[in-house]
Amino acid sequence: MASRYALVSLLLVLSINLQNFVNAQATNESVPIAAPFLSRPDIDSIALNVTRHNDSLISPGYIFMAPYQVDQAGPYLFDNSGNLVWTGFSISGPASSHDFRVCEWNGSDHLCMYQGNQELGYARGHGIIMDNQFQIVKSVQTGGGLPPADQHDFNTINNGNQALMTIFHPLQYDLTAYNISNGQGYIMEGVFQEVETMTSEVLFEWRSLSHVDPSESYVLPNTTDVSGDGLTKDTAWDYFHINAVDKSIDGDYLISSRHTETIYKINSTDGSIIWQLGGKNSDFKQDFNFSYQHDVRFLSENSTTTIISFFDNAYNGFNGSAYFSEGKVVAINNATMNATLLQAFPNPAPFGPNDTSGGLLSASQGNVQMLPNGNAFLGWGSNAFISESTADGTPILSAYFATTGALHYRAYKFNFTSYPTDIPALYTYAQNDSAPTAFYSSWNGATEVASWAYYGGSSATDMTKLGTSPKNGFETVATQPGYQSFTMVEAVASNGTGLANSSVITTFVPGAQLSAKCNSMQCPMTGSFSSVTQLQNTTSTIPSVADKATAARWSVLGVLAIMAGLWIR
Secondary structure: HHHHHHHHHHHHHHHHHHHHHHHHHHHHHOOOEOOOOOOOOOOOOOOOOOEOOOOOOOOOOOOEEEEEEEOOOOOEEEEEOOOOOOOOOOOOOOOOOHHHHEEEOOOEOOOEEEEEEOOOOOOEEEEEEEEOOOOEEEEOOOOOOOOOEEEEEEEEEHHEEEEEEEEEEEEEEEHHHHOOOOOEEEEEEEEEEEEEEOOOOOOEEEHHHHOOHHOOOOOOOOOOOOOOOOOOHHHHHHOOEEEOOOOOEOOEEEEEEOOOOOEEOOOOOOEEEEEEEEEOOOOOOEEEOOOEEEEEEEEEEEOOOOEEEEEOEEEOOOOOOOOOOEEEEEEOOOOOHHHHEEEEEOOOOOOOOOOOOOOOOOOOOEEEEOOOOEEEEEEEOOOOOEEEEEEOOEEEEEOOOOOOOOEEEEEEEEEEOOOOOOOEEEEEOOOOOOOEEEEEEEEEOOOOOOOEEEEEEEEEOEEEEEEEEEEEEEEEEEOOOOOEEEEEEEEEOOOEEEOOOOOOOOEOOHHHHHHHHOOOOOOOOOOOOHHHHHHHHOOOOOOOOOHHHHHHHHHHHHHHHHHHHHHHO
16 A cells, blocks of 8 residues: 555645645735625624636525634635625634534524534534524534544434534554554544434444454554554544544445545444445445545435445545545445446636646545535635536536635535524714715625615614615625715615614714825725824823833733743644
8 A cells, every 4th residue: 555655645745835836826815804894893704715606507505614723713604706694703612613504403404513622633522503593502412421522523314303423532552563562552433423412312323443443544653643643642543533424314324434544334233334435445346546535425325326425635645546636426336346436526727717726635624515406515625615516527616715724624505594683783984074974784694685775864863764775795885975973774685674773873984184094985994003102192001112121021021922822822
């Protein structure tokens, strides 16, 4: 197997460095932020930059993702044009959010995601279910005396009555065969459980060490960024790395092990392995290769054939089997024991039709979702991209929210209707008290708004309707004639029904000196104080630069603060 990877791995590293350089030059940015929303200045949303968009072929729905290592990590909704629909930054607390999608629970569509504390290559946390008002209605945990659930799968099944969840379980282990012979080592066991979502009762549990020997792993201790060295419980050797679990209509399970490069079908009665695809002991003759895969799913199954999908990373940052990652749909013939590639879904020009980079190679994470119309929707994991392709693999949508640094575990597309408990947000501005009034209106998470109605007047109790305009993106900007001291907006549905009103607010009017720098729509943002003298005269709590002793004290405190920040990080 070492010879299988040797040359291609070297070429992969070189090509990745070149691709990253080209991409960085093409975009000249790392994690772009959407333009500030004046009605919601607290929101620093990622900007989803659409580089390919075939409107006639793209499936309807919203784009679901949960980016992290960005300014405001958390679950997000975007439309097909890249407009923000909802940001759930901090909705589930300070921990990481992953695998944000629509799920069925309690007889209706809900929102599911994983939330937990991030470790190196896995996490500890729980599943969260939210209603269509973005209210958390259920927390789902694993059980059986094992660690809390891992991030890699929180998959609700059977109309949401049960959930499949993964666990990373460190155990004491004899690793003498792996050059750890001075004492006992630690190994990370891959576990999945099927639990009742209402009670978190464990209905079925499977443990990798009972069925898969560590010798089947392609990732040895201390060889990758997430392998672990096997020396302590906190650095247990992750020989298996379970990263997906699904269940068929017949009741058997399908799981993915990244580090054995194998997909397993598991008997739901006794946990035995029915068959395994890929890896060192594959049961099938294959006409395709894959490695370090994610997100394996049942698509259909009968007495002779099983059709599955998965995301073939083809690379883990150290070794690989191809130059680019792609989604795959595979047919497994249980009679002839042949596995056949039915369709691949690459992203050959991620920056648009004129891009010649060749595709994306994702060293971690990623998924492929087969949509009802036959299209495939892909999240590119360690590459901050999403894409959609037709059933024959033709790319019809490509978008990115970063070029380096930012990540997202999976991305999806679903139809969803939401009714936030909050009300619309509004900011209004006039350059002076005789100028027209600019309205900036938004409603985070409201999917049913078709237009805005604008109201204004000289008092909060005496306002008239000024006009309407269609909703345009997350924040709609419109100018209404005449100065309005007090303003309000009404969100209106497509059938003309009023959905909700904003609060009544007063219009911002700059003073004479600032107004000279403004235009009819807004004032420029300032990035600095006008002068040191002005700052010292108006802000007595900041030490004067002339006071050398005080300045020195603040410098020392600043250094200590920086050191503390590095330590906490």
